[in-house]
Amino acid sequence: MEKLNPFEIAQEQLDTCAKILNLDQATHELLRRPMREIWVSLPVRMDDGSTKVFQGFRVQYNDAKGPTKGGIRFHPQETIDTVRALAAWMTWKCSLLDLPLGGGKGGVICNPKEMSQGELERLSRAYIRAIHPFIGPDKDIPAPDVYTNPQIMAWMADEYSKACGKNQFGVVTGKPLAVGGSAGRGDATARGGLYTVREAAKALGIDLKGARVAIQGFGNAGYYAAVLAQSMLGCKIVAVSDSRGGIFNEQGIDPEEAKAHKGKTGSVVELAGTSSITNEALLELDVDILIPAALENVITERNAANVKAKIVAELANGPTTPEADDILYKNGVHVIPDFLCNAGGVTVSYFEMVQNFYMYYWDEAEVHERLDKKMTVAYKSVFDTSKQYEINMRQAAYVVAVKRVAEAMKLRGWV
Ligand SMILES: NC(=O)C1=CN([C@@H]2O[C@H](COP(=O)(O)OP(=O)(O)OC[C@H]3O[C@@H](n4cnc5c(N)ncnc54)[C@H](O)[C@@H]3O)[C@@H](O)[C@H]2O)C=CC1
Ligand SMILES: O=C(O)CCC(=O)C(=O)O
Secondary structure, eight states: OOOOHHHHHHHHHHHHHHHTTTTHHHHHHHHHHHHEEEEEEEEOOOOOOOOOOEEEEEEEETTSSSSOOOOOEEEETOOOHHHHHHHHHHHHHHHHTTOOEEEEEEEEEOOOOGSOHHHHHHHHHHHHHHHGGGOTTEEEEEETTTOHHHHHHHHHHHHHHHHHHOGGGGGGGSSOOOGOOOTTOOOOHHHHHHHHHHHHHHHHOOOTTEEEEEEOSSSHHHHHHHHHHTTHHHOOEEEEEEETTTEEOOOOHHHHHHHHHHHHSSSSSTOOTTTTEOOOHHHHHSSSSEEEOSSSOBBBTGGGGOOSSSEEOOOOSSSSSSHHHHHHHHOOOOEOOOHHHHHHHHHHHHHHHHHHHHTOOHHHHHHHHHHHHHHHHHHHHHHHHHHHHHHHHHHHHHHHHHHHHHHHHHHTTTO
């Protein structure tokens, strides 16, 4: 049976890298498990007067290279193992992009779609009250992830600031511009990913003008990926989807029309002029570029052989299992692995931290230029490593990232 526990998958990926790098036993063991986990119970007054107790986690995976950093998910199916895996991947992501940061992640088991704004605000504040001794602008810095957004970050920054008795905007990133956010953070995850798609297309000799793109997930990552693939790279978006299903149009889908329809109906499904497609069928479409931008484990050994895309650009974290990775590699599909492809978000979050410390803010053009440079360098280092070691792109990303964390642990005298 194929392993689908995200943390076991993250450990298996690390084990493969440990063999390639011939890591010593202590380094390998330390990198296989989180440094620290915080489990919290959050009593929240609901609108009907009852009190509901939510469970939350914050995993600080490794801080050898700097304070831990990573988003917070609000999701009904959140588990500690998903958060552990996401925190491990944050560690490799920050290292791969050469950011002076470690990796962490948070999660709260809840269904934001069934909660009012007031309930979400009280939950966000309760979470920060519970973890505030363990976070801080130079300790651990949360950010948005699935079903959390800039408004939630503003409440969290405010709650932390109240606990400290002074403004501490730098405790979270992905904030609105009016309270210490950075220009360019909104579309940074997608933009960074598309810079890597541009580099991959150059390396593989693929013409992106009119290239057909399918995107799974239509939130922060997926929506902006659609907008920018069209406007920045000249691609045609033929399919998009969300948790309720997908839509297809051979002639192309206008991302703004899809967004407006989702705003009105809650989903992209049934947008005029499109036909329906399932989330599973979307992954197997005959397209040039496939962008998983929703959740984990969607490309598995069951469907990997049916993926027809030339490039799989993983904006989601953990969309591909190790078995599927082997199949895609054998079939010549170029995978831009998650912690490379979606690193634009944390990179601009890091820029936001720098601007918060500095109290001086850059314009959007400056953010884009700095992001492009970081993503391009990271893509090239992974591509060159994959050629040098004759390994797939994910293993190559691990080699570059893990080497740096291992070196930091050695220099600090931990191993
Ligand atoms: N927001 C960010 O800065 C970053 C996000 N990511 C990753 O990108 C992925 C998406 O995150 P966001 O766009 O931020 O979240 P979001 O909450 O803005 O959007 C999530 C989207 O996925 C869809 N979705 C949920 N379950 C689905 C399912 N089973 N099948 C198809 N679609 C489904 C939702 O309908 C929604 O459109 C996640 O894996 C996240 O960890 C990675 C790096 C940074
Ligand atoms: O912006 C950040 O700090 C982290 C974003 C995130 O959670 C991720 O890259 O998976």
